[in-house]
Amino acid sequence: MAKHPVWAxxxxxxxxxxxxxxAFLQGASTISITSLDAGQFNTLFNIRLPRIVAxxxxxxxLAVAGAFFQAxxxxxxxxxxxxxxxxxxxxxxxxxxxxxxALLFNKFIFALIGGGVAFLLLMQFQKQMDPYxxxxxxxxxxxxxVGIQQIFLPTATTTAVSFATSTWSTVLFLVILxxxxxxxxxxxxxxxxxxxxxxxxxxxxxxxxxxxxLALLLVAVYLTSTVTAxxxxxxxxxxxxxxxxxYFVGHDYRxxxxxxxxxxxxxxxxxxxxxRLLVIPNEITAATILAVIGGPFLIFILARQGGRRHxx
Amino acid sequence: xxxxxxxxTYPNQQRSIKQVxxxxxxxxxxxxxxxxxxxxxxxxKLLSRELTPDSGEIRLEQRLLTDFxxxxxxxxxxxxxxxxxxxxxxTVLDLVRFGRLPYHSLLTEPDDDQLESILTYLELTSLKQxxxxxxxxxxxxxxxxxxxLAQQPDYLLLDEPTTYLDLHFQASFMELLVKLNQEFGxxxxxxxxxxxxxxxxxxxxxxxxxxxxxxTGTPQSVLTPPRLxxxxxxxxxxxxxxxxxxxxxxxxxxxxx
Numbered sequence: 001m002a003k004h005p006v007w008a009x010x011x012x013x014x015x016x017x018x019x020x021x022x023a024f025l026q027g028a029s030t031i032s033i034t035s036l037d038a039g040q041f042n043t044l045f046n047i048r049l050p051r052i053v054a055x056x057x058x059x060x061x062l063a064v065a066g067a068f069f070q071a072x073x074x075x076x077x078x079x080x081x082x083x084x085x086x087x088x089x090x091x092x093x094x095x096x097x098x099x100x101x102a103l104l105f106n107k108f109i110f111a112l113i114g115g116g117v118a119f120l121l122l123m124q125f126q127k128q129m130d131p132y133x134x135x136x137x138x139x140x141x142x143x144x145x146v147g148i149q150q151i152f153l154p155t156a157t158t159t160a161v162s163f164a165t166s167t168w169s170t171v172l173f174l175v176i177l178x179x180x181x182x183x184x185x186x187x188x189x190x191x192x193x194x195x196x197x198x199x200x201x202x203x204x205x206x207x208x209x210x211x212x213x214l215a216l217l218l219v220a221v222y223l224t225s226t227v228t229a230x231x232x233x234x235x236x237x238x239x240x241x242x243x244x245x246x247y248f249v250g251h252d253y254r255x256x257x258x259x260x261x262x263x264x265x266x267x268x269x270x271x272x273x274x275x276r277l278l279v280i281p282n283e284i285t286a287a288t289i290l291a292v293i294g295g296p297f298l299i300f301i302l303a304r305q306g307g308r309r310h311x312x
Numbered sequence: 313x314x315x316x317x318x319x320x321t322y323p324n325q326q327r328s329i330k331q332v333x334x335x336x337x338x339x340x341x342x343x344x345x346x347x348x349x350x351x352x353x354x355x356x357k358l359l360s361r362e363l364t365p366d367s368g369e370i371r372l373e374q375r376l377l378t379d380f381x382x383x384x385x386x387x388x389x390x391x392x393x394x395x396x397x398x399x400x401x402x403t404v405l406d407l408v409r410f411g412r413l414p415y416h417s418l419l420t421e422p423d424d425d426q427l428e429s430i431l432t433y434l435e436l437t438s439l440k441q442x443x444x445x446x447x448x449x450x451x452x453x454x455x456x457x458x459x460x461l462a463q464q465p466d467y468l469l470l471d472e473p474t475t476y477l478d479l480h481f482q483a484s485f486m487e488l489l490v491k492l493n494q495e496f497g498x499x500x501x502x503x504x505x506x507x508x509x510x511x512x513x514x515x516x517x518x519x520x521x522x523x524x525x526x527x528t529g530t531p532q533s534v535l536t537p538p539r540l541x542x543x544x545x546x547x548x549x550x551x552x553x554x555x556x557x558x559x560x561x562x563x564x565x566x567x568x569x
Contacts, residue, residue, distance in 0.1 A: 198397030
């Protein structure tokens with residue numbers, strides 16, 4: 001299982017750089033950086049750049065959240081969108097916006113509560129954490145939250161999922177919260193490795209299993225909810241990116257997490273940029289593009305898992 | 313390690329151990345034997361602190377087990393389970409390094425102290441970058457043993473450590489335990505299914521049945537055909553050869569001498 005992470009990082013970084021430049025310069029109006037007028041400057045630095053930053057940070061956060069959910073729940077197909085965490089956060093932040101519009105940071109606070117509620121419900125129904133039942137319950141919760149949202153707030157659901165409205169004021173908060181969460185995740189990455197062995201064994205090593213699992217899940221819920229409050233529900237990043245990362249850098253979370261940060265940023269910026277450029281002057285949302293590639297990817301993983309040997 | 317009047321009943325009331333008292337001799341190899349449901353695994357879980365006794369006590373170096381923090385206990389007592397669960401790919405070296413966790417707070421990463429010598433001792437050096445799940449059963453069991461040794465414990469608890477191994481690996485694994493016991497003075501407590509292993513590889517045997525102690529003593533004094541008949545309902549004969557004594561199971565209905 002020797003991998004060559006250095007090459008993987010290098011290739012990814014170069015790809016990210018190329019993507020960044022083209023996302024910056026390409027759009028409804030293609031701009032040459034050498035001859036900028038005031039309007040073009042505004043388009044670049046106050047419309048495109050915040051949007052790019054929002055996509056990079058959100059992608060990184062969702063990818064890491066997925067990796068932590070997979071480690072903590074010992075479930076290869078756990079993902080914040082599949083588990084219903086994103087939908088819970090989304091519903092609550094909209095409710096929060098209606099009930100207490102004046103409360104400072106109300107979207108973030110309510111999204112966090114919503115993500116937490118969704119997660120507690122998930123755990124309540126599935127204490128034994130049988131991998132497939134957990135996912136099925138997550139799917140049901142997800143459908144329920146989306147349904148409630150559509151009953152009460154039929155118009156809100158469609159507007160939430162886009163980076164088109166990103167401005168520096170909305171992005172700045174996301175960036176600050178995101179960087180805190182990602183630093184925490186990088187620091188806690190070794191804990192995700194500990195959960196590769198059984199709870200009873202971990203306890204005989206003097207490790208408090210409950211705290212390790214709880215810390216990872218809290219960080220994952222926090223990352224998911226913060227992204228959802230800022231840009232809406234983005235499906236499948238949490239499952240696609242960690243899997244691809246494991247393929248390239250191996251299964252050690254001290255590698256998986258930093259690589260997922262970069263790969264998640266790459267995937268979401270790519271989805272958003274493609275969506276922006278594909279049908280100019282209209283846009284396809286990143287969420288739609290992710291759903292289109294994420295669905296088949298999930299099927300691929302499940303098919304591959306079926307034939308894969310199980311440890312012991 | 314002293315076990316006094318130890319009693320535990322599972323919440324569903326179906327199984328229990330009652331009033332088990334026993335002293336584990338430091339530096340010895342102790343085998344715990346008994347039929348299925350005799351309470352061997354319950355006793356193991358109480359010793360490894362997976363379960364907490366309803367009454368009675370276990371003392372290690374005169375201190376109650378509950379007085380040790382989990383970490384402190386993990387530096388004294390290491391555990392090898394019968395069924396070692398692994399949920400994801402991990403290299404041999406990374407898994408063995410988990411054995412250093414008792415010496416660290418969760419905020420610092422485990423060190424590599426003694427890991428190389430342990431891997432060399434258990435002949436795992438060439439496998440250290442391999443994925444544990446892809447190793448043979450015998451190799452895997454040595455990896456888990458290596459992790460336990462990395463804890464630098466005084467006591468090693470093993471729950472039927474050779475159950476999933478073929479005969480060749482069973483013998484070599486048991487010989488390895490003897491070597492560890494003799495060379496490093498490691499106190500070994502092992503639950504054994506195979507009565508011949510208990511006869512050959514232990515100095516002390518604790519026999520349990522229906523959650524209670526039947527008898528304790530040297531293997532030769534405990535593992536006698538009449539007692540095996542009484543407790544296991546099997547007919548046996550002790551065969552004495554140049555290589556030592558062996559318990560041979562006879563067909564049901566045959567008479568023992």
